[in-house]
Amino acid sequence: MQANDHIKDSLRKTIKTFFNVLPIIVGMLLLTSLLVTVFPEQISAGLFGNGDILDTLLGASIGSIAAGHPLASYLLGGELLGGGVSLIAVTALVVTWVTVGIVQLPAESLLLGTRFAVYRNIISFIAAISIAFLTVYTLRFFGLN
Amino acid sequence: MPKQQVKSSRGGWLFLALTLLAYMLLGLSNPEVIVKALTFFTHVMAQVLPMLGLVFLLLFIANLLLEPKRIKRYLGKESGIKGWVTAVLGGILSVGAIYAWYAMLSELKKKGMRTALIATFLYSRAVKLPLLPLMVHYFGAIYTLVLCLYLIIFSVVSGILVEKLTKQKTE
Numbered sequence: 001m002q003a004n005d006h007i008k009d010s011l012r013k014t015i016k017t018f019f020n021v022l023p024i025i026v027g028m029l030l031l032t033s034l035l036v037t038v039f040p041e042q043i044s045a046g047l048f049g050n051g052d053i054l055d056t057l058l059g060a061s062i063g064s065i066a067a068g069h070p071l072a073s074y075l076l077g078g079e080l081l082g083g084g085v086s087l088i089a090v091t092a093l094v095v096t097w098v099t100v101g102i103v104q105l106p107a108e109s110l111l112l113g114t115r116f117a118v119y120r121n122i123i124s125f126i127a128a129i130s131i132a133f134l135t136v137y138t139l140r141f142f143g144l145n
Numbered sequence: 146m147p148k149q150q151v152k153s154s155r156g157g158w159l160f161l162a163l164t165l166l167a168y169m170l171l172g173l174s175n176p177e178v179i180v181k182a183l184t185f186f187t188h189v190m191a192q193v194l195p196m197l198g199l200v201f202l203l204l205f206i207a208n209l210l211l212e213p214k215r216i217k218r219y220l221g222k223e224s225g226i227k228g229w230v231t232a233v234l235g236g237i238l239s240v241g242a243i244y245a246w247y248a249m250l251s252e253l254k255k256k257g258m259r260t261a262l263i264a265t266f267l268y269s270r271a272v273k274l275p276l277l278p279l280m281v282h283y284f285g286a287i288y289t290l291v292l293c294l295y296l297i298i299f300s301v302v303s304g305i306l307v308e309k310l311t312k313q314k315t316e
Contacts, residue, residue: 010208017208018201020157021248027161028244029193033186034167037178070273078283087284091292098271104244110156111247112254112263119310120264120303127268127299135292144287 028107048085059089063096073097091132099124220258232262236269265304271296
């Protein structure tokens with residue numbers, strides 16, 4: 001009897017949470033679809049070529065606002081590498097693509113708190129740039145690049 | 146209903162309404178873009194629907210089995226190294242879109258999950274196990290290995306920093 005009540009209670013809680021989350025998920029998908037349509041992937045290697053620091057900041061910024069499957073970042077990163085963009089900038093793009101979410105920020109704020117979402121994204125952005133430099137310099141240090 | 150839940154519920158509907166308003170306003174000047182965006186949305190929604198089913202199931206299991214006491218033991222303030230390992234591995238093994246996990250993490254937070262571990266979980270999701278072969282294909286095995294190691298280290302660092310900063314502002 002008590003177990004039954006616990007199952008019913010859990011189900012009721014789950015349905016309530018699910019319906020609270022649903023408009024956020026649908027809204028976010030609508031927003032992502034709009035951004036992907038309005039700003040198609042027209043990022044060319046021509047935007048880069050301003051030195052490691054500026055290129056890395058640009059790569060990290062593009063990754064932060066990009067919305068889409070991480071696989072797309074590998075494809076774009078591969079294209080950019082082929083176009084002569086530095087590995088540091090490409091790494092920053094690939095890492096921010098999956099760790100920083102400007103488009104997801106409203107959903108993250110609503111569910112996990114605005115302060116948490118803002119700090120997490122800022123720290124993730126800085127961390128991505130650090131990781132980009134560290135990864136490439138580690139490879140260079142061991143002569144593996 | 147707790148204050149945070151009411152806020153998130155109302156905020157969610159407001160967010161959806163604002164997004165729909167943006168569609169309507171843009172649709173007045175450029176209906177073609179809206180048709181394209183809605184086509185894209187339908188395509189993505191079709192992919193996400195099974196994931197929503199999984200989210201519902203995970204939420205139900207969490208509500209059924211994970212009691213606050215247990216969450217606090219494994220992912221709470223006193224969880225120690227066990228908590229960090231759980232968060233990193235959980236993030237690496239988690240599949241699907243990130244927003245699906247926000248709901249789950251929000252529930253776990255209410256039950257006592259540590260802020261640092263939520264941030265760590267979200268960061269370690271950058272290590273995408275199913276996509277590793279593709280990353281190796283594009284960037285090489287050694288690059289992939291080094292990058293993944295740094296991602297894991299920084300997932301813990303970012304967790305510590307996010308917790309410190311959010312705590313400082315709360316105090």
